[in-house]
Amino acid sequence: MKPKIGVFSIIGLVALAMLIAAGQAVIAAEQAAEYPSLPKELIIKRGFTPDALRCIECHAKKMPGIVEGWKASRMSHAGVSCYDCHVVKKTSPMASQCEGIKGSQIFISPMVSSKTCSRCHPQEVEQFLKSGHGKLATAAVMDPAKAGGKLIKLQFWYEGAAFMDGIKLKWNTGTPVGSKPYMRASRASGCQMCHGTTVELGPDHKPINQTWPGGVGTRYPDGSVGTCTVCHTRHKFSIADARKPEACGACHLGPDHPNIEIYMESKHGQNYLVHGEEYKWDSPPEAWEPGDYLAPTCATCHMSGIGDLATTHNVQERLKWDLMHKKSVVRSGARGDGVKGEKLMRKVCANCHGPTHTKTQRATLNYAVELYNKYWDGATKMAAELKAKGLLGPDPWQDGFQELMYYLWHHTGRRARQGAAMNAPDYAHWHGFFQVFQLYQDMVNIYDRRMKTGKIEPYSPVISSAPY
C-alpha cells in the first residue's frame, strides 16, 4: 500500500511554510533596521553551526554559483548545508583541506557519493543500488571482464588511438597499464560521463587520470557507488527537475538508445511539449498524481508513485524485457524480475487507459520483441557458420559482416524495440524495423558471397559512420 500524504503532514507542511515565512519576516525586519540594504545571504543564518556558516559565507564570495543553487534547494531550508555533505573524517581516503580550512581539524572532499545521502535517505539509496543505475552501469565501461575485454580495447586501443603508435597495453585494470593520458580522453569525455568511472586518487587525495567527475554508477575510493546528481542536478537537488524528461535525456539519447527522442515523438511527449508548463511539478513525494499532469513523463512510468504504486529509485522494477542487449529476454537475476515488472508497468497505464488499450500495447511490444529476436537469431546462425569456415575477420571493426551485426542489435534493433515499447511509431518503424531488415539483407549478401568464394572481401564495404 502506498503511503499517501496524510492530513497531518499537510498540516505540518503548511505550518512549516508559515514558520519559515514568519521567521524570515522577523529576521528580515530586524536586519532591515540594522542594515539599510539587506544582503540576501543573511537570511540563511538560521539553524547553522558556526563551522557550517563559515563554509557558506566564504563560498558565497568564492563560488557564488554553487551557493545560489544550494540556497534555492529544499535542503537548504531544512538546514542541510555544505558541511553535511562535503565534510569527511580525517581518515577518509578522499580527505583534503581547501584554502579556507587549512590547518584546522576539518577535512572535506569535492567527491560526494550516494553513501553521504544514505545517512538521511537510506531507502532511496538502497533502491538505487539495486538498479542498473548502480554497479551494472559502471561495470559496462570499466570492467575488463565485460565482453572479454572488448570494450576496454575499444575505448583505449581504437578510440584512444593506441593502435597508431603501436603501444602495447595490458588489459588487467580499468585504466590499462601503458596507456598515455590522451588515450583516456574519449572514455573520460564520453562513456564515463554517462555510465560512471572508478575514481583514482593521487597522493593529495584528489582525483587523477581524468576519472572524476563521473556518471550515474561512479565508484568512489571508499568503496561507495553512485552519483545522485545525474537526475537531481546540484546544488538544487530538486524533485521537480528529476520528474522532467530532460533529467533523463542527458544520457538516454542518440542513435543507440534514443529514449528522449522516442518520448518527444510519442503522444505522451506531445502533451508534455504542449501543456508541460501547466503541469504541477513540485507536489510532495508520493503525492504527484494524474491531474498534476495529463500525460506521463519518464519518471511517471519508471519511478514515481502513481495510483497504488509507491515511488521507486530502482528503474528496473517496472520492466519486463531486457531491450538493450543482443537478444531480448524476460528480465531475471541482476537485471530484475520481468514477471513482476510486467504487472507493475500495467498498473501505471491503468491510471489513464482502459484495459483493452493497455492489453494491445503490451501485446504489440511482445510481438516486436519476437520479431526482432527472429532477425537476431538469423544473424547469429550466419555468424556461426562463417566462423566455422574461418570466414569472420579477426578485427570486428574492420569486417563488414560483423560491423553490420553490431549496428543490427546496438542501434537499429534497440530503436525498433524501444520505439515499440514507448509508443513512437517513427522510431519503431523508420529508424527501427525498416533499417533492421535492410541491414539484415546486406548481411545475407556478404554471407552468401563469402560462402561462395571462401574469402573475406579485402575491404569492409561498410562506411563506419554509416547512417545506422
Ligand code: HEC
Ligand atoms: C545535499 C548534499 C550537498 C550539499 C548540501 C552541498 N553539496 Fe556540493 N556537491 C554535492 C554532490 C553530490 C556533488 C557532486 C560530487 C561528485 O560528483 O562526486 C557536489 C559537488 C561539489 C563541488 C565540486 C564540483 C564543482 O563544481 O567544482 C563543490 C566545489 C561543491 N560541491 C561545493 C559545495 C558548497 C560550497 C556547498 C554549500 C553551499 C555545497 N557544495 C553543498 C553534494 C552537496
Ligand code: HEC
Ligand atoms: C575562507 C574561505 C573558505 C572557507 C571558510 C571554506 N572554503 Fe572551501 N574553498 C575555498 C576556496 C578559495 C576554494 C578553492 C581553492 C581550494 O580548493 O583550496 C575552496 C574549495 C572547496 C571545495 C572544492 C575542492 C576542490 O578540490 O575542488 C570544497 C568541496 C569546499 N571548498 C568545501 C568547503 C566546506 C565544506 C567548508 C566548510 C567546512 C569550506 N569549504 C570552507 C574557500 C573556503
Ligand code: HEC
Ligand atoms: C543531513 C541529512 C541529509 C543529507 C546528508 C542529505 N539530505 Fe536530502 N533532504 C534532507 C531533508 C531533511 C530533506 C527534506 C527537505 C524538505 O522537504 O523540506 C531532504 C530533501 C531532499 C530531496 C527532495 C527535494 C525536493 O525538491 O523536495 C532530494 C531530491 C534530496 N534530499 C536529495 C539528496 C541527495 C542527492 C543527497 C546526497 C548528495 C542528500 N539529499 C543528502 C536531508 C538530507
Ligand code: HEC
Ligand atoms: C548520467 C546518465 C543517466 C541518467 C541521467 C539517467 N540514466 Fe538511466 N541509465 C543510464 C545507463 C548508463 C544505463 C545502463 C545501465 C547498465 O549498464 O545496465 C541506464 C539504464 C536505465 C534503465 C534500464 C534499467 C536497468 O536496470 O536495466 C532505465 C529504465 C533507465 N535507465 C531509466 C532512466 C530514467 C527514467 C531516467 C531519468 C529519470 C534516467 N534513466 C536517467 C544512464 C543514465
Ligand code: HEC
Ligand atoms: C550519452 C550517454 C552514454 C554514453 C556516452 C555511453 N553510454 Fe553506454 N549506455 C547508455 C545508456 C543510457 C544505456 C542503456 C541503454 C538501454 O537501456 O537501452 C547504455 C548501455 C550500455 C551497455 C549495455 C548495458 C550493460 O550493462 O551491458 C554497454 C555495455 C555500454 N552502454 C557501454 C558503453 C561504452 C563502452 C561506452 C563508450 C565507448 C558507452 N557505453 C557510452 C549511455 C551512454
Ligand code: HEC
Ligand atoms: C534516474 C534519476 C534519479 C536518480 C539517479 C536519483 N533520483 Fe531521487 N528522485 C528522482 C525522481 C524522478 C523523484 C521524484 C519521484 C516522485 O515523483 O515522487 C526523486 C525523488 C527523490 C527524493 C524525494 C523523496 C522520494 O523518494 O520521492 C529523494 C530524497 C531522492 N530522490 C533522493 C535521491 C538520492 C539520495 C539519490 C542517489 C542514490 C537519487 N535520488 C538518485 C529521480 C532520481
Ligand code: HEC
Ligand atoms: C508511458 C510510459 C513510459 C514513458 C513515458 C517512458 N517509458 Fe521507458 N519504457 C516504458 C515501457 C513500457 C518499457 C518496456 C518495459 C518492459 O520491458 O515491459 C520501457 C523501456 C525503457 C527502457 C529500456 C530498458 C531496457 O531494457 O533496455 C529505457 C532505458 C527507458 N524505458 C527509459 C525511458 C526514458 C529515458 C524515458 C523518457 C525520455 C521513458 N523511458 C519514458 C514505458 C515508458
Ligand code: HEC
Ligand atoms: C498520466 C496518464 C497516462 C499514463 C500513466 C499513460 N498514458 Fe498513454 N496516453 C495518455 C494521454 C493523455 C494520451 C493522449 C490521448 C490522445 O491521443 O488523445 C495517451 C496516448 C497513448 C498512446 C497513443 C495512442 C492513442 O491512444 O491515441 C499510447 C499507445 C499510449 N498512450 C500507451 C500507454 C501505455 C502503454 C502506458 C503505460 C505503460 C501509458 N500510455 C500510460 C495518458 C497516459
